[in-house]
Ligand SMILES: Nc1ncnc2c1ncn2[C@@H]1O[C@H](COP(=O)(O)OP(=O)(O)OP(=O)(O)O)[C@@H](O)[C@H]1O
């Protein structure tokens with residue numbers, strides 16, 4: 222029980238993340254809430270005004286035409302005023318809500334960018350996207366729906382109660398008898414609706430996830446003729462979604478109609494009892510009219526408020542998820558006061574072990590020294606741990622045991638930005654961002670001159686294909702990034718390396734076999750970019766390995782052999798077997 226209470230308190234605390242954002246807009250929010258209250262007062266004054274008109278101007282011995290016109294004019298003014306204020310208040314509330322959402326989104330993105338790669342291993346991109354897009358939108362509902370409607374509903378109820386009691390205490394008390402019925406009904410239906418809504422959200426997410434997976438894997442779907450099967454699966458998911466949605470609609474309608482019916486019954490009862498009162502002369506006709514107006518308005522706020530419980534719950538869940546992301550701390554953090562050493566480019570692995578997950582060691586006690594300016598090739602079967610070893614140098618992950626030491630300093634004691642300026646990487650899959658070719662190479666750093674970028678492209682031999690693109694260097698890559706060949710992408714990332722000029726360069730060679738011409742261009746590019754740098758190459762190509770001063774053979778997380786190409790072949794061990802089995806690709810013929 223205490224545990225449940227505690228979790229309840231914690232979850233409600235999640236909404237606390239909104240406070241700093243709401244504070245920025247406190248005056249506007251306060252104005253919105255004043256407007257909400259004003260609108261309620263104006264709306265509820267209407268039946269009262271009509272009652273006054275009936276009792277004092279119409280149902281009297283000598284009806285006063287001038288007074289009726291005045292009353293009508295006043296009524297019209299109230300209606301127009303209510304319309305204008307509601308409009309203004311809604312617009313303002315929506316804009317405050319959206320501004321808050323925007324601020325939270327930016328903060329979330331900024332925060333997520335700082336997180337370590339481990340976070341991205343554990344959280345699928347889809348979940349993070351939902352977090353940044355949908356959960357923030359759910360928080361918007363907290364302001365625009367929950368706060369506004371609860372305030373409006375609560376205040377309406379209080380005011381209606383006040384007006385009713387003011388008009389006639391006995392009838393008012395009879396009307397209040399309906400409150401428990403409507404509250405019970407609301408709770409009953411809201412519980413069902415909440416469940417159905419959760420179901421809809423789940424099914425919707427499943428359908429979206431399925432769609433996303435299929436879009437990115439379209440080539441596989443088509444090549445294996447899976448279209449019909451996938452279509453059937455998609456259809457099933459959509460059917461499930463449709464069923465849940467129809468169920469929800471049905472429940473909604475039923476609830477709506479039942480409350481309407483209750484309202485009608487209330488009106489009928491009023492006419493019955495009140496009518497008799499009017500005939501007996503115990504109440505005026507105006508009072509009866511006003512009661513009818515109020516009882517109709519009585520149900521709406523009760524409904525709205527109970528509906529807000531769902532909004533509140535959804536907001537809390539969203540806030541919790543956002544808070545959880547915000548609470549994630551990067552496990553790769555910088556030591557306070559870290560300073561960079563003199564940069565030469567020497568890399569030392571001192572008994573380095575790595576386990577991504579406890580118990581699953583992927584690197585075991587790696588011992589290796591790479592002198593500044595050295596060129597080392599890493600080879601090994603798939604899954605041997607080559608990329609993992611490189612992940613430690615860039616500090617995408619930290620070693621579980623031992624240390625990676627660059628220029629005499631443990632990488633964990635380096636300032637992160639200095640480390641990442643020193644260590645550059647060209648990955649197997651080159652990411653292309655939406656933007657021009659130039660921006661893709663200088664990674665949107667406007668301070669890097671275009672001429673420098675062109676120079677780099679010329680040096681690595683990328684200019685040839687870039688000039689063939691529709692707008693040359695100014696071609697926007699979002700549309701054709703995916704149409705670049707693997708070799709062309711690698712050339713782009715070589716140009717990046719030249720522009721950013723890291724002292725240590727890690728190269729994860731593309732595994733795909735390339736045509737001999739591209740192969741030659743790449744070979745030349747590697748040659749050029751590696752000049753004056755320490756080079757760590759995960760090599761898949763014989764032509765690359767042969768050029769290295771030194772080759773390290775990895776197998777299941779261990780260094781099993783080292784030496785140059787000739788020595789290793791002579792030894793007829795692991796390297797030789799890799800070579801024989803064709804794992805090292807010969808130049809394309
Ligand atoms: N982020 C990660 N989280 C958990 N396990 C991982 C992660 N990255 C790699 N592994 C595991 O670590 C082992 C080594 O993977 P690694 O990527 O280093 O292999 P590799 O030698 O680079 O292979 P390839 O030549 O196919 O790129 C594999 O068993 C892999 O499943």
Ligand SMILES: [Mg+2]
Nearest residue numbers: 607608609729
């Ligand atoms: Mg790899």
